Amino acid sequence: MNLRPEMSPSEVVNLTRRDFLASTGMGTLALASLLAEKGYAAPSADPLAPRASHFAPRAKNCILIYFEGAPSHIDLYDPKPKLNTMTGQKLPDEMLEKVRFAFIKKEGVRLMGSPRKFTKHGQCGTEMSDLLPHIGSIADDVCLVRSMHTTQFNHHPGQLMMNCGSPLFGRPTLGSWLTYGLGNESRDLPAYVVLHAGRGSSAGASAWSSGFLPSSYAGVLFRNQGDPVLNLGNPPGFTDEMQHLGLDAIGDLNRLRHKHVADPEIASRIGAYELAGRMQAATPELMDLSKESQATLDLYGVGRKSRENPGGRGGGPETYSTFSRNCLLARRMVERGVRFVTLLHASWDHHSNINQELPFCAGMADQPIAALVRDLKQRGMLDDTMIIWASEFGRTPLGENRNSSGVVSGRDHHPFAFSMWLAGGGIKGGQVIGETDEIGWGIVKDPVAVPDLHATILRQFGFDHERLTYRSQGLDFKLTGFEGARVVNQMLA
């Protein structure tokens, strides 16, 4: 039984928040992790205090660009000329026998080629689709993985798998694990922020949930309307001056109470209210793009109108500009110490009309993402900021024959092989990992499972994925699950 104190409450309460963060270095952290191992957050330790990883990290910040719905690898990242020559052919029964599809009817299903033109980009010569010319232009920074595979073929379980390493609801997301592992570098912004463009996704808030980790590690949703953070603004009529008077009084009265009851939890409360006050000041500055140059705004495409969207899914006239703005905000957040930013957009679920709707989505994504990578690089930030393009799975090389009209214009869910990419954060750019067969169905070289990807990401942030654990309901959970995972060394610079 541990009966030793770490810090007396009187010591704690006299510290300002800043001192608190600075001084509670390893001592409290050791306690925190010790208690966390026992399933307890330390009663008085700041759960978001910055803390050291297992070994020196290569990356400090992460921007996860998550495209809900499953973009077609065959039409964006994985050229399949052979497939084009086989359009209309059947797949052998032996291949269909053991496969489960979400919607495709096995009877009468046919291969469907892609109308996209692929060209080589950069010195590395990575081939990408004509829908992604800007991303093509940063090919030398991109580590493209063409051999991802997952265990799930329905959206929500698939998204949970990619975000949390498990298809079950209620597990922490990657951002929560990293925030739990590393704490918050920012003194006045949340450690883990979520921005979205367009409609909601099938995962809802589970895409940024902390699962069984304390809610301090959950993503904080920044909104596109009203206060950027829920309840950030003062109530009607309250000026900043009034707010400060109130916060000061709350601090003083809490300190008086602390003197009386000597509970370290009150010290944390005082710190939390001070941070809340600072967030109120810092967030509007963060969101204000007026000091960005026109060249920067243009680079990201802030203010541009969306192209026509015949299908309607994927967004309306404002979606392009919103996504551009989100990419630029992601850079500003990383600059200010935000650990993990998720950029969400739905939906890329092109069961039909793929040749109309995919260009809309790609048109939204292409320019600002390339701008983000280029901008970070110019500012010397790409080395320790990892950018990830991800989704839950890929799409079938088979045309989807679900509707009875007989019109085949889309692709079904495909978990056996799909593409994603990483850049920055110590990832080796200008390379392609893995290879699919000639129709983009199965993987022929270097398969990468979702837990392998997670292990690799954690590695870049300084963690041994086997040792970053949290005890919940008696089990030591880790992001990479119980089936084992390996770091993909080929990805590392």
Next chain:
Amino acid sequence: MATHATLLALLTGAALTLSAAEAKKAPLDLSKLPPTASAPVDFARDIQPLFAAKCYSCHGAEKQKGGLRLDIKVAALEGGDNGKVFIPGKSAESKLVHALAGIGEAGIMPPKDKPLTPAEIGKVRAWIDAGAVWPDDGMLAVKKSDHWAYQPAKRPAVPGTGNAIDAFVRARLAKERLQPSPEASRPTLIRRLSLDLLGLPPKPEEVRAFVSDTSPNAYEKLVDRLLASPHFGERWGRHWLDLARYADSDGYEKDKPRPFAYTYRDWVIQAINSDLPFDQFSIRQLAGDLLPNATHAQKVATGFHRQTLTNTEGGTDQEEFRCKAVVDRVSTTATVWLGTTMGCAECHSHKYDPFTQREFYSLFAFFNNANEKAIPAPNAEEQMAYDKAKQAHDAETAKLKTALDAYAKSELTSKLDAWLKIASLDAVPWRALTPDKLAAKNGTTLKADKEAVITASGTLPDKDTYTVEAKLALKRLTGFRLEAIDDPDPKKGAGRSKDGNFVLTKFGVKLFVPGQFEGKDLELATAKADFSQAKFPVEAVLKGEDTAGWAISPQQQKSHVAVFELKSPLDVPEGTRLVFTLDHQYKETYLLGQFRLAATDAAGPLKPDFTPDAVAVALAAKPDQRTAKQTEALAKYFREQVDEQGKKLQAVIDDHAKKAPAPSATTAAVLAEEPGVRKTFTHVRGNFLDKGVEVRAAVPAVLHALKPRAAQPDRLDLAQWLFAPENPLTARVSVNHVWKILFGRGLVGTVEDFGKQGEKPTHPELLDWLASEFPRLGWSRKALIKSIVTSATYKQASLNRPELQERDPNNLLLARQNRLRLEAETVRDAYLAASGLLNPKIGGPSIRPPLPADIAALGYANSVKWIESKGDEKNRRGLYIFFQRTVPYPMLMTFDAPDSNSTCARRERSNTPLQALTLLNDPVFFECAQQLGARMAEVPTADAAERIRHGFERALARPPSAEELARLLKLYEAQLKLAQANADGAAKIVGAKQAAPEVPEKATLIALGRVILNLDEFFTRD
């Protein structure tokens, strides 16, 4: 052009990544196996010593890695998680031999020790090949564990006199030479008790009454009053709902609302308020449906295990999610009643605790036959409202019918006589076709009644083709009629789709003449209908395209008729048969529900009308030649379909019938046992498609024996087994839950895990004493709580003391009470109560307090509809907030409410800036500050200090200290100055339309109220 063969060739160079597991399975190289020994082998002499030396350390009495045990015959024969390890007579096929030789999936065994020599392996092979003869050791695979939690709880002697709880706690403190803390002040005690027992702060008058009550049993009276309050069930019900992973929606992508989930919540609140003994409380929730003559309430109780998630996303395999739900039911049951973490055993045997994967699936078997059902569950209010409405409606119906009868007997008679004289045929007579054979391709059940009306029921496929065969009684044939008949249920229509519609994509008729094998497709020239939906004309059925057809929206709640005319009349011999094909190929469930077919020999053109056959025949007859029956039919027809006044009166009756009150749609989600036994297999690595060995319903061997009521044990046996007196876990785990709620920490810190990885009890004797006390108290929750909260240990002050901070910073020894931040719902409740806004209504449907629209819109494709509750419904307690799993109410999550996806035995108590922002600025909490400010402004005084004191006491149940008051007065002065300088701002704070002289002070008091409500002490239970 590539053939299939070349395509296959092109693809098989790669491992088809259909499943990772499959890719790993490489063929075994049996040539590497050492040869079988030639000398005869004896188990006791040659094999057992090998097992003992090389295997027992991992597969013996202590550990059973992979669920395998080799020291006992019955266990060894059964094998491990993945089935049998040796097959008598077939050593080359035995996994045991593969493992010893290091050629199997499992790698080489033993993994760390020196491997067996080829000669030794040869002996094992010889033993297996000779039939694996293993002399009976007479041992059962009974497991023993010396872990404390699996030992029977004996009632320990109380060390000392007086209150037993205090005796145990003080004996332990004395050992550490620590003193307990003095009793907390009266205001603290009543606030603590109110928050702990009701989840609500005490009212100022309650505080005053208790503080001034000088009777010796003042405290006990208070405890009794609070335990009797109906809010007790809300507070303790919410704790239980954490364990039950209660939510108001399905979870996963569609996350459909469960509007009636609250029926289970109401049951919990009611059961706890009536102090249903905990054993009964538990047994009803696990197996209430299986109790003899189960009552409605006992069935509703099984809603406990209906809180599991449901995935209705398109393209999912429902069996997969059924299995996930059953797995969750096993894990939850183990956590809640056994304090055991079973989750990991879904995929493999428990690493630390003595539970194998097979034992997990043996528990799974208890739940595998439970089907999910909904039963009607109107609440009393709804039932009363329905009965009342029904009575009124029936009375009105009778009145209307009387009016029609009166009319029929008076004026109508003369009108009818006049009409009968002139009425003649202007309608085609139809001959209804009574089908003698009905079929549907995709499983719909078709049945015809005496009136030849065909009704579709049963399976509801997306698409279907109906075939109707009937004999034709006519000699000549000119056309057919199809009546699509409205369902008597006013909510349904002639079609089976959700909106009562159908799309008939093809109508075909084949004629079979006796003596000819081949039928003849009849050529239909025209199709006409009394009504067709826009873009769904009846003519389309003649073409038979899948994307077009005849439909009737928006007139689904009416019968409709279509007629089909032959190109030319056809004379047919007697015995002719007709086979109709009615095709529905449009989409989801747009199928005909009720219809009738008829044929005619009348000359065209045919009109789409409903004139009944009998009427048509009667009309065709000359007036003076009609039979009495025909006249009667005509009279009815005249009254209902010809006479304007008669039609009107009938229409009023029909309209009124449509307004009949619907019985409450409220249902309760329950479990119901499926007749017959669904077989249960282990799932290899938890994959439901990869079935392992078959298992039967059984309890883990390390625990006490199950005493089933019949040969086939069921859920009720399992539930009763939990409460068997010899169960070492359930009573300990249950009292620990209660202790955790009252002290913020269990006597076993890991309330969900009493296994080897869990914490040891801080006070083992006290835990066992309480565990023996609970059944002695008749499993009364209230009695147990009373015995704890009346102890001096509970009543101690929570102030920290320097020597304790030094010696026991986490207060494990309980030399004081703990200070606890209130739980999410209680934070909200305390605000609403202190400000006077709280609507204390108990039970009923969930509420939706205000939520910014863009937050709700984050659900899948805007599917989450957050319709704000009206009036003061929005000010009900936090436990009634609608819990939408994909878009949980932000305030609840910010304050660590569980996400409801799996059982939660222990909430976090975090301390974050988002909590501060919520309490400072969320409109709900600001409204509370406004109300508290208004209460302060109402105090009849000119003294600001007096107003402040009032607000402070209202919120904190104690007067401010001099220092505190001084600080608040200082704030008052400063805020007042700002408010006076900013009249518009002050008006906004108050919510006044314009500036007025009293506004600045009111705004200032609101600002003060807001500060008081944001003090750590306010949302802390001291």
